[in-house]
Amino acid sequence: MQLQLQDLCKQYGTKCAVNHVNASLSPGVYGLLGANGAGKTTLMRMICGVLKPTSGSIRLNGKTIEELGEQYYSHLGYMPQDFGFYPDFTAREFMLYMAAVKGLDTKTAKKRTEQLLHMVNLHEVANKKVKSYSGGMKQRLGIAQAELNHPLILILDEPTAGLDPKERIRFRNLISDFAKEKIVILSTHIVSDVSYIADYILMMKNGQFLLSEPIETVTEGIKGKVWEFLVDNKKVEEYSRHLSVVNLHHENNMVRLRVVSDTAPMADAVTVEPSLEDLFLYHFGEDAQSERSNDYAG
Amino acid sequence: MLVKYEFLKILRKKSTIIVMAISLLLTAFLFGLPILQFQTYNQDGVIKGFDGIAYEKEQYKDLSVPITDEYAAQTITEYQKLFENPENVGYDGSEKFLIGDAYWNYVAPRENLLSMIASAYDSPGENSGFNKLPELDLTDGAKFYQSRNEKIESLLNTPSRDMSTEQKEYWSNMSSKVEAPLQYGYHEGWKIIMSSFELLMFALLAVCIVIAPVFSGEYQAGTDSVILSGKYGKTKLVTAKIISSMLFGVLAFTLHIIVAFGLPLAAFGTDGWNLPLQIAGTTIPYPFTFLQATLINLGVIYLVLLAMIGLTLFLSAKMKSPYIVLIVLVPVLFIPLFLSPNGTTGAYNLTLFLLPYRSTMPEIDKYISYQIGGIVFNVLSIRAILYAVLTAIMLPLAKLGFKKHQVV
Structure with a gap:
């Protein structure tokens, strides 16, 4: 199975949200990284066929979405960012409704609904109205509906946004369970x-892929560009102003800074093994730092 | 299955229940008002409510007869004879009228019958009450039907009506199908229904309010992306949404009809269902009974309802919020309420008679016709055709609107 994005563009007036994107995706988990406004959601909406590209095409095994029609959508599972529910439906009713939209017969729909509600640990509250659910419960229901039709292509847009760390780990595990033999x-x-579950990293900036690499090799490009060094507690702020600081760690009266920089920031700085987070900061700089602080504050 | 869930989505909303409850109460109030306000009189004074209804029904017992020329002549003669006794006659300076026992024993019980008979001798547009009856020459009989026909003929030839030969022929032909003699009788319940059809506009609006979110509600709630990316999101689901909206609209509206018609018919009785419309207006050209006319106009209103549902769904598919849908829809439904026709011809009047509000009114006595080439349509037929066509246009447009919707 191959999902091909061919010269995909989406233009809003003069702004190019997705700019000539090309990719060929085979089964595996693709982590699509990018700062807010990078074009991730627009790209995903186009892949899901709910937003028409300005130009270019999306093909599954050589055939376009238009050619495949219902056949394409029957292979698709989509969990959009912040999508709404029907507040007056119970979780079970919502799942059965989505199963009907996805074309499952009644018997299969009931079976899959019960299976998935168990998997996402909502079976005990399945008869409660969705409006009484917490954010985390709604997210779990969201992924459950996406998985109803055993999709070959599963698109998850910011599935962990707004979740606490425990929910986030639970969610990662769920995605890992669902990911087998799928794109x-x-x-x-x-x-x-x-970083825990992706096989490949797609990094997006200004509507384009900056890089597309397997997770094992994705950080190779910044080898020798991640540094650690100790500084005086009082000088941390000054360093933070001039350098992309990934992390800081207090050690007695000193602070160990981890920064990404093309050149050594200090004479005694030593290079260390780069991580995905370093890579992200390297490419997105201040955007990434402000988002990180927002996320952790949230 | 999809229709079931879409229907449930409409029914489960709190707003649906609130809007329907308010609309049903309003309809019950408006159609119940004639019952509460009903009153009749006898020598002892006013008789209100159900006692009044029972009293009036009793009065009609002797009047439920075929209005033959002979019967009309006999009724007019009896009326004229009462004027021979000066004690029975009052005079207000301009006209003579019966007073005292002559009024209470003869005129009061058959006031509507006398009005109906007298109206046949008026010119078009004239309403002389009983004034002409005392002087009417009955040497050659009452000539009731002849006078009615002459009045219709004169009405068709009124210059302000500007009727073509085909239109005159159409109406003469239709009018000639009215069977004589007319059977007279009690028909109060039907009279109220026939004159209150436009009050169903609130029910129509309520249905439109409830279904306004069918598509736009998905955009507003952010559920559009999930359902549109489902296998049937752009195909069977859209059809299911349309079917469930239609189903809801028809059922909800029927519930309103049951309340609206049930109240007057329960209070005044179903008597008169098989009587001709002409006993409520001698020049009415449609050869229908009250029940037939009610059902025909109701059929037209159902078509208006379907077209309005179609229009609501189309707007809903095109607009981002149900509120914007209603901002467009409410004027379409209610602006015609403030527009009055100034005749029965001309583009303005002919358009006005086809707008949704006016289309709920039967306008059976107005001789409104539309000519396309050599073919003449009466207002009821043209409304039926127009709203059926509008429904047929709006529904595919609504379908296309949702199918082409872009999640931005």
Whole structure:
């Protein structure tokens, strides 16, 4: 199975949200990373066929979405960012409704609904109205509906946004369970979410892919560009102003800074093994730092 | 299955229940008002409510007869004879009228019958009450039907009506199908229904309010992306949404009809269902009974309802919020309420008679016709055709609107 994005563009007036994107995706988990406004959601909406590209095409095994029609959508599972529910439906009714929209027969729909509600640990509250659910419960219901039709292509747009760390770990595990033999595209700006489960990293900036690499080799390009060194407690702020600081760690009266920089920031700085987070900061700089602080504050 | 869930989505909303409850109460109030306000009189004074209804029904017992020329002549003669006794006659300076026992024993019980008979001798547009009856020459009989026909003929030839030969022929032909003699009788319940059809506009609006979110509600709630990316999101689901909206609209509206018609018919009785419309207006050209006319106009209103549902769904598919849908829809439904026709011809009047509000009114006595080439349509037929066509246009447009919707 191959999902091909061919010269995909989406233009809003003069702004190019997705700019000539090309990719060929085979089964595996793809972590789609990018700062807010990078074009991730627009790209995912086009892959899901709910937003028409300005130009270019999306093909599954050589055939376009238009050619495949219902056949394409029957292979698709989509969990959009912040999508709404029907507040007056119970979780079970919502799942059965979505199963009907996805073309499952009544018997299969009931079976899959019960299976998935168990998997996402909502079976005990399945008869409660969705409006009484917490954010985390709604997210779990969201992924459950996406998985109803055993999709070959599973698109998850910021599935962990707004979840607490415990919920986030639970969610990662769920995605791992669902990911077998599928093309899973998981968009997030929280690097740790994808570092555990992604096989490939797609990094997006200004509507284009900056890089597309297997997770094992994705950080090779910044080898020798991640540094650690100790500084006086009082000088941390000054360093933070001039350098992209990934992390800081207090050690007695000193602070160990981890920064990404093309050149050594200090004479005694030593290079260390780069991580995905370093890579993200390297490419997105201040955007990434402000998003990180927002996420952790949230 | 999809229709079931879409229907449930409409029914489960709190707003649906609130809007329907308010609309049903309003309809019950408006159609119940003639019952509460009903009153009749006898020598002892006013008789209100159900006692009044029972009293009036009793009065009609002797009047439920075929209005033959002979019967009309006999009724007019009896009326004229009462004027021979000066004690029975009052005079207000301009006209003579019966007073005292002559009024209470003869005129009061058959006031509507006398009005109906007298109206046949008026010119078009004239309403002389009983004034002409005392002087009417009955040497050659009452000539009731002849006078009615002459009045219709004169009405068709009124210059302000500007009727073509085909239109005159159409109406003469239709009018000639009215069977004589007319059977007279009690028909109060039907009279109220026939004159209150436009009050159903509130029910129509309520249905439109409830279904306004069918598509736009999905955009507003952010559920559009999930359902549109489902296998049937752009195909069977859209059809299911349309079917469930139609189903809801028809059922909800029927519930309103049951309340609206049930109240007057329960209070005044179903008597008169098989009586001709002409006993409520001698020049009415449609050869229908009250029940037939009610059902025909109701059929037209159902078509208006379907077209309005179609229009609501189309707007809903095109607009981002149900509120914007209603901002467009409410004027379409209610602006015609403030527009009055100034005749029965001309583009303005002919358009006005086809707008949704006016289309709920039967306008059976107005001789409104539309000519396309050599073919003449009466207002009821043209409304039926127009709203059926509008429904047929709106529904595919609504379908296309949702199918082409872009999640931005």
